[in-house]
Amino acid sequence: MFNWFTPKRETWLFRVNPALKFIVFFAFLIITLVNQSVPFAISQAVLYGIVFYVFSGYSLKKLSILSIPLVISFLSTGLTMLLFGKGEAVLWQWGLFKISEESIQHALLLGSKSLSFGFVGFTFILTIQPVLFFYAMMQQFRLPSKYAYSFIAAFRLIPAVTEELQIRRNALKVRNIQFSKGIKGLYERLQSYTVPLFAQSIRRAQRIAVAMEAKQYQMGAARTYYYPTRYNGMDRVFLLVMIGSLCSAFLLSVYL
Template sequence: MLELFTPHRETWLYRVNPALKFVVFFAFMLIVLFNQNFHFALNQLILYGVLVYSFSGYSWRKLLLFSVPIVISFVSSAATMMLFGKGVTIWWSWGLIKISEESFNYGLLLGFKTLSFGFISLVFLLTSRPILLFYALMQQFRLPSKYAYSFIASIRLMPVIVEELQTRSDALKIRGVHFPKGLKGIFQRLRMYTVPLFAQSIRRAQRVAVAMEAKRFQMGAKRTYYYPTTYERVDAVFVIVMVVSFASALVLSVR
């Protein structure tokens, strides 16, 4: 599973401050959300597609695999609006299905927005390390440490929970435990899996709390960081490239 999310090479986007990258991409997502210009939406889609397929550092095979859910969302959202939207110029009608020029254009607009959301999210997830993101949010944007370290602990413990789930499944198979079909089997699986995992999670949370207390962790105290993050020259390059690309997409949509 980890190999799937390992890039073939680290591009310049990996060196951008993750907190700055998060703010810029979040602003672009808001623009995508409120935009109603068809040509501007198409230009934005091309821009974010270039970011994903040219600067994410992953192979085309992995990128196509990651793009499958995004394409499915595009088809479902666009088709729904095309088939059941309202419009004056009717192209084809059959029962509840009514395709008009207006619904078709708005369906494509909605689909482009869906693809843009997916590409922005994908390029951010593939080129950002979650741990560094929360360290950067604490250092550059003064995110309270009690929230940041809570997310960091959750991310760190997720592989452990997955491993325990697999261990529990193997143990039940070795003991010859079989679950009946239907709702009874579902409830038995929930009882056999959730109770031990929940108990282990409580013990693990207690050990983490004791360890943080032993290291004299205080919420409001000024502290040093294991991963120091700062603004560098590549961050300025990133902002300039994104602003120029966005302005070009806007200008081309007006013409």
Template sequence: MSLHEVNPSIKAFTVVVSILILSVFFDPITPLVTILWSVTVTFLFGRVSFKKWLLLFTPFLFIAVIYVWSTMLFPRLQVGDHIIWEWGILTVTAEGFQRGVSLGLRVLSFATLSIMFTLTTKPTDFLLSLMQQCKLPPKLAYGIMAGYRFLPLIREEFLTLKNAHRVRGVAGARTIPEKIQQLKRYVIPLLAGAIRKAERTALAMESKGFTGAKNRIFYREITVSRIDWIFLLLMISAVILSAFISWKLGYLQFYNGEL
């Protein structure tokens, strides 16, 4: 089984349901086991580059560390908390440390599931699946697809404008008014080019007979197979099993809206 072959809509539904289940619990073991499971599945069945995965994972790791640090050093003290270390206004309690680690691992569990979906799903296949399985209006889906295709072109045009200004000897902006003026020099040509591309795309789609009708025939059909349901069952079961392991170890807690 390859994650790239799983139906994108089923995969997205699985990730959303897994995150919703994880959001109910607030303990360190449940998200930790889920992280290990999702990372293992990603690299075993996803054919994912570790460097690319690490590049996407690093920002979430930084956010998780900040959450752990702030929650641990500035806890909401309650009667009966066990103080581990105290210096001035900084107080570290065993309960605050556990809450911080739980919050950080929670963020990372959401991140690993989202990264698994992002790196193993083609945007075009996802939109086709949304149209065919989830009945997303073709007008909206093809509009999103066209906008996604325009992003690399806009970046190339921006680099072309930047190099053209450099060749013509335009000085770099230093002050805030100069930066605002420089922004105008970039934004107006880019917007004009985007409008022209949008008009040409609309004319091309209309000339090909695109009306936005929902009962259209697709050249590529995205189907739902037994593998998709097996993937859904395995991922949901793994999240529930992680909560069961946490309960057996005595760490399972439900999220009550307080940190």
């Protein structure tokens, strides 16, 4: 599953400091959230879509699959606001369904915002390494290590838990375990999977605690880092490109 998120090529976005990238993208999402201009919202969606499809470094097939929930979100929010929104300038009405000029504007606004959120979120997730992101947050933005290392440990445990789940599924299949139908069968499956997984999780947590104690880990103490993260020239290019693109989107929405 994790190989699926391996990029076809590493673009310049991969060389940007992940903590800085998070702050910039978060600021862009805030701008998207508070914006009430339909042309600017559409320009933002186009801008973030270009960044997602051109600079994420993934194949067109993977990007197309990831675009499916974005399209569903756009259609669901847009159509809901289009057919059930309020407005005075009614263009068409049939029963509970009513389309007005105001509802069209609100549909385009919310739909464009949902696309912008999806494009920015996917671009950030696809162009960072989670471990380096938390290391950068600790070093550049002084995130307390007790939170960062907790997230790192949890992320590193995901493949182990996935493997344990697959092993358990194969073991039940080899033993030809048959489950009942309906709610009773669901309960039996939960009982067969959750108890072994919880037991393994407790053992794994105990091993992590022993390892952290052996490394003299103390909450709040100054630490050195195996992966040092710094700002570089690509971060300046990233800031200039993103700010310039946002200004271009705003000017485009004003004049067109």
